Amino acid sequence: xxxxxxxxxxxxxxxxxxxxxxxxxxxxxxxxxxxxxxxxxxxxxxxxxxxxxxxxxxxxxxxxxxxxxxxxxxxxxxxxxxxxxxxxxxxxxxxxxxxxxxxxxxxxxxxxxxxxxxxxxxxxxxxxxxxxxxxxxxxxxxxxxxxxxxxxxxxxxxxxxxxxxxxxxxxxxxxxxxxxxxxxxxxxxxxxxxxxxxxxxxxxxxxxxxxxxxxxxxxxxxxxxxxxxxxxxxxxxxxxxxxxxxx
Amino acid sequence: xxxxxxxxxxxxxxxxxxxxxxxxxxxxxxxxxxxxxxxxxxxxxxxxxxxxxxxxxxxxxxxxxxxxxxxxxxxxxxxxxxxxxxxxxxxxxxxxxxxxxxxxxxxxxxxxxxxxxxxxxxxxxxxxxxxxxxxxxxxxxxxxxxxxxxxxxxxxxxxxxxxxxxxxxxxxxxxxxxxxxxxxxxxxxxxxxxxxxxxxxxxxxxxxxxxxxxxxxxxxxxxxxxxxxxxxxxxxxxxxxxxxxxx
DNA sequence: GCTGCCGTTTGACCCAGATCAAAACAGCGG
DNA sequence: CCGCTGTTTTGATCTGGGTCAAACGGCAGC
Numbered sequence: 001x002x003x004x005x006x007x008x009x010x011x012x013x014x015x016x017x018x019x020x021x022x023x024x025x026x027x028x029x030x031x032x033x034x035x036x037x038x039x040x041x042x043x044x045x046x047x048x049x050x051x052x053x054x055x056x057x058x059x060x061x062x063x064x065x066x067x068x069x070x071x072x073x074x075x076x077x078x079x080x081x082x083x084x085x086x087x088x089x090x091x092x093x094x095x096x097x098x099x100x101x102x103x104x105x106x107x108x109x110x111x112x113x114x115x116x117x118x119x120x121x122x123x124x125x126x127x128x129x130x131x132x133x134x135x136x137x138x139x140x141x142x143x144x145x146x147x148x149x150x151x152x153x154x155x156x157x158x159x160x161x162x163x164x165x166x167x168x169x170x171x172x173x174x175x176x177x178x179x180x181x182x183x184x185x186x187x188x189x190x191x192x193x194x195x196x197x198x199x200x201x202x203x204x205x206x207x208x209x210x211x212x213x214x215x216x217x218x219x220x221x222x223x224x225x226x227x228x229x230x231x232x233x234x235x236x237x238x239x240x241x242x243x244x245x246x247x
Numbered sequence: 248x249x250x251x252x253x254x255x256x257x258x259x260x261x262x263x264x265x266x267x268x269x270x271x272x273x274x275x276x277x278x279x280x281x282x283x284x285x286x287x288x289x290x291x292x293x294x295x296x297x298x299x300x301x302x303x304x305x306x307x308x309x310x311x312x313x314x315x316x317x318x319x320x321x322x323x324x325x326x327x328x329x330x331x332x333x334x335x336x337x338x339x340x341x342x343x344x345x346x347x348x349x350x351x352x353x354x355x356x357x358x359x360x361x362x363x364x365x366x367x368x369x370x371x372x373x374x375x376x377x378x379x380x381x382x383x384x385x386x387x388x389x390x391x392x393x394x395x396x397x398x399x400x401x402x403x404x405x406x407x408x409x410x411x412x413x414x415x416x417x418x419x420x421x422x423x424x425x426x427x428x429x430x431x432x433x434x435x436x437x438x439x440x441x442x443x444x445x446x447x448x449x450x451x452x453x454x455x456x457x458x459x460x461x462x463x464x465x466x467x468x469x470x471x472x473x474x475x476x477x478x479x480x481x482x483x484x485x486x487x488x489x490x491x492x493x494x
Numbered sequence: 495g496c497t498g499c500c501g502t503t504t505g506a507c508c509c510a511g512a513t514c515a516a517a518a519c520a521g522c523g524g
Numbered sequence: 525c526c527g528c529t530g531t532t533t534t535g536a537t538c539t540g541g542g543t544c545a546a547a548c549g550g551c552a553g554c
Contacts, residue, residue, distance in 0.1 A: 077399045085403045099399060101392030107399055127385060131378045138374060144391040145348030151398035152324045152346060152354055156332045158405035159449035163541065193501065202406035207541060209503055225502080225550075410511065441532065454511060456533055472520070472532080 016040045017119075025093035025181065026067050027121065027139065035133050042129055043067075045120040055096070055110040055118060062100035064120040068092050071116020072191040075099075076199070077108040086200040088150070089113075089174075089192060092181060095121075095143050113191045158202045161240075166201040167211045168239045171221070175230060186230040263287045264366075272340035272428065273314050274368065274387065282380050289376055290314075292367040302343065302357040302365060309347035311367040315339050318363020319438040322346075323446070324355040333447040335397070336360075336421075336439060339428060342368075342390050360438045405449045408487075413448040414458045415486045418468070422477060433477040 017028045018036040028039045046069070049055055055066055058078055068090055075096060076086045087108055090096050100106040101123065130137035157166050179185035190197070194205040194212075201208070215221045220236055222229040230236065264275045265283040275286045293316070296302055302313055305325055315337055322343060323333045334355055337343050347353040348370065377384035404413050426432035437444070441459075442452040450458075462468045467483055469476040477483065 077403050079403060079407070083403075083407050085406045087399050087402055098392055099395045102389045102396050103393075107396050123388075127381065127388070131381065131384065134374065134378065137378065137384075141370075141374070141391070142349045144388070144395070145345055146350075147395050148346045148391070148398065149349050149354050151395065151402065152334050155334055155398065155401055155405060156324050156326060156330075158402060159332045159446065160326070160330050194503095195501080199406070204542060205502080206504085206543085209501095210541090213503070440530095451512060452532080453513085453534085456531095457511090460533070 017043060020069070022067075022069065022093045027095060027126075027143065028136070029139055030135050031133065035136065038129055038133065039136075042125040043119050043121055047118050047120060049073075049112040049116050049118060051112055051114050053112050055112065056100075056106045057109050058106050060106050062097065062104050062106060062123065064122045065095055065097040065126065066110070066118040067121060068094045068096065069117040069119055071118075072113045073110055073116060074113055074192060074196060074200075075108045075110045084199065086192075086196050088154075089196075089200065091177060098144055098147055113196075163201075163203055163207050163211050164214070165240050166203065167197075167208065167215070168236045170197065170201055171228070171230065172233070172236055172240070175233065186233065188228060190226045190228055264290060267316070269314075269316065269340045274342055274373075274390065275383070276386055277382050278380065282383065285376055285380070286383075289372040290366045290368055294365050294367060296320075296359040296363050296365060298359055298361050300359050302359065303347075303353045304356050305353050307353050309344065309351050309353060309370065311369045312342055312344040312373065313357070313365040314368055315341045315343065316364040316366055318365075319360045320357055320363060321360055321439060321443060321447075322355045322357045331446065333439075333443050335401075336447065338424060345391055345394055360443075410448075410450055410454050410458050411461070412487050413450065414444075414455065414462070415483045417444065417448055418475070418477065419480070419483055419487070422480065433480065435475060437473045437475055 017023050017026075017039040018033065020026070023029065023031075023036065028036055031039065045064075047055075047066075049071070055073065056063075070092055073090045073096070074086050075088050075090065076084045078084050090110075096110050097106065099108060126140065130140055153169075157169055161169065174188065174190075175185045178188050192200075194208045197203075198205045198208045203211075212221070212223050215236075216223050218235075220230070220232045220239075222231060264270050264273075264286040265280065267273070270276065270278075270283065275283055278286065292311075294302075294313075296318070302320065303310075317339055320337045320343070321333050322335050322337065323331045325331050337357075343357050344353065346355060373387065377387055400416075404416055408416065421435065421437075422432045425435050439447075440452070441455045444450075445452045445455045448455070459468070459470050462483075463470050465482075467477070467479045467486075469478060
């Protein structure tokens with residue numbers, strides 16, 4: 001076997017759903033081998049995005065949904081007066097762009113917080129294929145539903161939790177998502193700035209910083225710049241929900 | 248024609264998608280006459296719910312999605328410690344229960360704020376039928392997407408708006424939704440209590456009351472108990488976004 | 495290694511909206 | 525018509541987290 005041929009082969013393997021290590025986490029979860037092949041045919045474009053690049057911008061037309069293969073991104077919704085609110089942080093296996101199906105236009109910006117790779121999934125193709133593969137159809141519905149469920153959680157957080165609780169929820173959520181992807185649940189890098197965390201949690205960056213320092217003083221976490229280690233995960237869990245509510 | 252027969256006929260007409268006055272607003276929007284017939288076959292159960300009745304409770308298994316035919320309801324997500332956060336107010340034509348598709352269990356309570364009528368739409372049937380009718384499939388996706396989009400708006404509101412802005416956004420949203428349903432955009436009844444408004448907006452009931460009184464003093468609205476009249480809709484619109492942000 | 499730029503931390507002070515309290519009011523059953 | 529209950533309004537006071545300000549630290553470019 002000639003070397004050039006092998007390279008091409010490996011390259012192709014790397015970018016197919018059927019061999020992607022995320023396929024149990026991502027859209028094709030639960031599909032059979034032959035159904036995965038159909039997925040492979042549907043997803044023909046992969047994009048590499050560099051830190052700071054936009055995957056899509058608010059106001060632009062929906063071209064496709066994007067499955068995150070590697071990297072880390074945020075989506076933020078903008079108010080006409082310039083205020084921006086981080087609506088979510090996304091990591092590998094997550095599907096983004098679903099906010100745009102309703103109107104055909106994206107409502108938020110999505111941008112990479114580190115060099116990333118995404119798979120473009122044209123909505124039309126996805127809808128076509130899910131008419132043929134019931135389990136894909138149902139799984140897509142589950143993914144959209146989980147986004148709604150996540151949003152409800154954020155509403156609860158923003159509407160009725162105090163600062164410490166918000167931050168604890170945030171850290172526990174990151175921890176759990178990293179764990180689900182095979183990474184450490186207690187030690188990770190915060191890819192976003194304090195300001196972005198604050199925006200997501202409805203707090204100012206100073207409050208995020210202060211609360212993080214307070215957690216550190218209490219021995220709950222060890223923070224050094226963007227590196228975070230959770231020391232007492234149970235105490236963090238207890239912290240959520242036991243304090244008197246703010247609203 | 249005998250009277251009893253006529254009654255049955257009218258009754259049947261009243262409960263079919265094909266003759267429902269909401270069908271351009273609801274799930275079957277854009278379907279052909281024959282496709283509407285298929286919808287009729289799918290939706291075989293209509294439920295009447297009285298003020299205070301639950302349509303579903305958090306933690307219970309997903310049986311069906313519910314399209315609201317008449318009435319007004321709220322959904323609220325609960326925190327284990329008893330805190331509750333209103334996640335949305337729903338009126339005729341709205342589809343609720345989509346939060347449960349992901350896990351198979353409802354994450355929020357849905358309860359009627361006035362006597363209402365809902366159509367039960369079994370998820371399995373809906374998925375089956377949308378495999379046959381592409382426009383139904385796409386419209387269902389659009390509805391789920393619009394729920395995500397709405398949630399992003401609520402996040403922006405809860406995360407970065409001051410009390411007056413939140414209330415103005417709330418009133419403008421109600422106004423616009425009533426208008427879309429053929430009712431007055433400037434005069435309507437608030438079906439929910441001040442406390443429920445507050446919960447939805449992340450404010451306490453006293454703040455809602457005070458802010459409403461303030462709007463009244465400024466001549467923006469006329470409130471009398473639960474009856475509300477918008478006097479200066481443009482001023483309300485201007486109010487949103489011009490103040491310095493809280494977060 | 496030095497310099498400049500961000501992002502972060504920490505302190506001091508302030509204010510929007512929460513909390514507490516009480517009165518006014520609507521709606522309802524008897 | 526009355527009394528009861530739950531909702532709403534309004535006032536007085538308090539406080540969590542916002543705002544302003546300054547110092548610190550890590551890292552990229554030179």
